[in-house]
Amino acid sequence: MKLAGLRIVLVGPLAPPAGGMANQCAQLAALLRAEGASVQQLSLHGCHLPHWLARVRYLRAVLRLPVYLWRLRCAARTADLFHVLANSGWSWHMQAAPALWLASMAGKPALLNYRGGEAGAFFARSARLIGWSLRRASAITVPSGFLAELFARYGHVAHIVPNVIDLQRFAPTSHRVDPHAPVILVARHLQALYDNASAVRAFAIVRASVPGAQLVLAGDGPERGALAQLAQQLGVADGVRFAGHVDNAAMPALYGACTIALNPSLADNMPISVLEALASGVPVVSTDVGGIAALLQHGVTALLVPPGDAPAMARALLSLLRQPQRAQALAHNGLAHVAQFDWRHVAPLLLRHYRRILRAPRPRGYTRLVAHWLFPLHERLKRHNSVRLLRRLERSQWWSAAQLQAWQMQRLRALLAHAARHVPHYRALFARLQLDPAAFRQPADLARLPLLHKADIAAARTSFVSERAIGLRAFATGGSSGEPLQFMLGRRRISHDIAAKWRATRWWGVDIGDREAVLWGSPIELGAQDLLRRWRDRLLRSTLLPAFAMSSARLDGFIAQLRRLRPRMLFGYPSALCRIAAQAGAGGVALDGLGIKVAFVTSERLYDEQRAQIAASFGCPVANGYGGRDAGFIAHECPEGGMHVTAEDVIVEIVDAQGRPLPAGSSGEIVVTHLATRDFPFIRYATGDMGALGQSPCPCGRGLPLLQHIEGRSTDFVTATDGTVMHGLALIYIVRELAGVQSFKIVQESLLRTRVLLVCRSPLETAARAGLAEAFRARLGRDVAIDIEEVAEIAAEASGKYRYVVSKVPLLP
Template sequence: MHPFLSRHLVYPLQERLLKRPTFPYLAALERSQWLSREELERLQMRKLAALLSLANAHCPWHARRLAEAGLGAITPNSELTRADLERIPTMDKADAQLHGEQMRWTGVPGGAFAYNTGGSSGQPLRFYYGRLRQAADAASRIRARRWWGVNVGQREVYLWGSPVELNKTDRIKTIRDHLLNQVVLNAFDMSQANMDTYLVVLERYDPVCLYGYASSVALLAAHAKERQRIPHLRSLKVVCTTGEPLYPHQRDIISEVFSVPVANEFGSRDSGFIGHETPAGQMLAMSESIFIEVLNPQGHPVGPNEIGEAVITGLCSDAQPFIRYHTGDTLSLSHEVCREGRGLHVIDQVVGRSTDFVVKSDGTVMHALSVIYILRAIEGVAEFKIVQHQLDLIEIQIVPNPRWQETNKLAIVQAFKRRLGDSIAVDIHLVDKIPPEASGKHRYVVSHVTLPVVTFVGHSQQQNTDAR
């Protein structure tokens, strides 16, 4: 499909049919990014008032908490300050797990849709999102791509692994990808043979943008360098990475192999799209859609460039409001302004969490999310940790919630065997608590198996010790 037709006809038609206001929201974002910081923060407060007003009216769990905070009479026209927001108690994944139905706005325009988080935090979550949240994420990502000269309808390759994307292989999905000029490659099955094929696909398709999990794109780049099979990509402008922290050695090898800059993005399924790098080397927050607080363990704001936990209020999370939500990710905000003149807030650094790879008995390298997705779908799992001790032995620690059933054990074992092979032994242990590592970090997928790609310094040269 010609990019012009994809951009101006196919994609807008799809969004209108799905009742998503993506392109009107995009037009607003293109204007609002040039507001001053003060004007942008006033816009945030107006959106916050609207969010709290609908939460009071439609979401009983939030309404009780807002009333207790003295904010039960908020209207969309209320003038709020940051101090008003800080009066509201924070919430976490456990709250959303156990009280999600009382957080929902069942009559949200366009409908509410169930979704699962990826679970890399160790706490899988089922929640609801609406058309506005979908549109905000999509429009924010389109705007961020435009910073790099990539527009809707231009050729993109996704090194991706969500079962939602990979299982929809029917004719309609195939046609849609073709019309939107998108190709999806499976990040859950990074065998050497598949990576050889991926390099061929990249060269033949010649995308303008390559998008994928940071570790998976780095693994593909390391494989290309090992095989001395560097793809010739004439049109490629940027590689966009997502899903986990992008480490310097990963950025270096990706940029070296693909000969373009690497732009990292930050977000999650429950919190939404939070930030994206610019060509000027800064990560900008999606300030019109997300309000970011950075708090210390005592719940107090930290100063500029100080690291704390990201607590997010999703200003477009109308179907199930996420208000002062503990993400479990750590970051710091900068006192800087955007070097290109935007009013958007600047994220100094994202510490985040890293995921590991798991390895099948035949040597196939698989992204950790391929096994995380198994546990995230089990309602009775509150927290988990997966440890691959050797090729044929996986240990799973599970903190059960009140919905746990003993039949879940068999379902988990069967699912892991389907994913990793029948020879794998799966030991499941129910525990009261999963402690952090000695470093203080929480690692939810840990592999002690040496990866077969010896040049990938992010994993194999560390010999998969617990160095991170």
């Protein structure tokens, strides 16, 4: 996403007084404007009062607040998003929280950028009160892992976006430091939190060994008088200089003139002054409080000491003064470390979250009524817990791979233990294999169990039913693989499937209650449209268009209905959407101005040509969804293009022809263990589909693993007479190159016979027919009979799906 034209309201402190957050706010505004964004800065302190009122501490805040709220409301009218820099204490309650509430009420996304060093104590005092406002934020970012872990402890997901340092302004200088008159710089406000008193005491110890040393305190605050008195008592007043407030523009020169930077703080997160010192090539001594230990590595990028320990500070300072080579090594490592805080590295992380919150649904009006009230009520009446599951999924999608795997294993052991005790099939299986569910420690241990095939379930369906099943319903697959299956699902599993799909559609800015057109062909759905369901769909604004016999007249009716509905989302088979797109294109009917945000396709393999055709015709991105009624919602595509596995509910294995697990990146059969199927377990279920797991993370930042590619069902592959197995695309591309072909289907009846069904605008010429047969034989074998049949129409499968290639030749191991 480009920033040009983006209207951002940047809420944060403004100088004066100068400080880390105020400097970051000003710098961020300048950087965003340089990228082409329109930035309006707002601050509680930006509301000016007469001088005599501004001096009254609490009264000034009360008087400024109404003006500040009015400015927020006015800014929200034209803003695209809010970016709120937040600190702890009254700054949060008076400045950050009101901005979040105003943005939420105005329906504008808000990115909360929290950076308070005292966050731990602040949350401990007011976690519930803070949480009310935090939930108004569209996303939360923090500059360090320390704060991310703190937010996680209170149930909030925070993403790390580091502070930004201008490496053009803050850079090493050629200034030569006099070893007999070293300068120690402390660039923190003179407040009790920053413990400048310990710095003065440490300096007194250093001064006893290095009489020419100097201490510069760059900052101001209520502790100045006490610090001056302390320096006088310790006999070092002549070596302590109070620089007062220093404008950020003058700070590079101050760093360039110092020998060591000292950070004596009692609580900290990611102090800008430390980053500026590192960027200036100055060695750093710091207390190891808060996020400092995650920011700096002791003995590598800095020397870390306990807070409030003046003798330890003095020893660290003296070690660097006495060992210039060690100080130089720290400075060198610090320079390399601070490079990651340059805007070039930070900007993509920030823009990723801008993109995400701008895409996220912000339901208003009727959609809000449905998403927040009607649908949750509907789910509660059906005794589904999908609403609670959605909230959990929207947090867990940002977990690390280690967190997701730990969660999977916890649920897997519970599922296996339940199955071994209460499901007859698995009770017998575990007894026969002498396996203990508690012995499963990692997903790879699943290989100790055999694969589960459709034939296994069909042969003894009742043995898969748990003795403690709740709310079981009968379901069946459409049989597009040639092997239909009847099975049972409980309320738990259905709730998980609803939540998984709901989360995926929200990635694209679509929520429950937005108008949706569903092109579906399953007799199960179509046969269940009784009066109650029709009223439910009307309330939820979901319209079902049957994707069975899609005649020209029916397609024209669908097109008219879509133009009348103007849905926010399309959901259905890619082949059905392509047929509508082709019909509209042939009739010169435009569908790209209906306001459709996404076309979600599923149940068939999505080909590149189909994606391009659907996107061009409907004027929207295409999102692929992979799964089935039996295996569940396995993976969904995010706006960055990653096919994310629903890892909280599903463990995906890729296995070879012998059922042995393959590493990420290797193609094989997709095997699924659904963790929410206690009532009718699907454990190591062989889907019959082929694919591979991804090896690299998705740019969107979600921790969910990826399916690198999905190659379709094993029956979508054809076998040549010499045993070579190839994907059906090898034959599809041949047919697609023929002029005048409207639709087609390829059926490999045996190794020596393949049928090609064609719907043509005009009869196929003899030369074209011969060329097609020759091209097929070149791939399948010279002795293969190619039967080319021109037909009026190609019927869909029983499920309503369309399959381009069907092979009846079993794949050999």
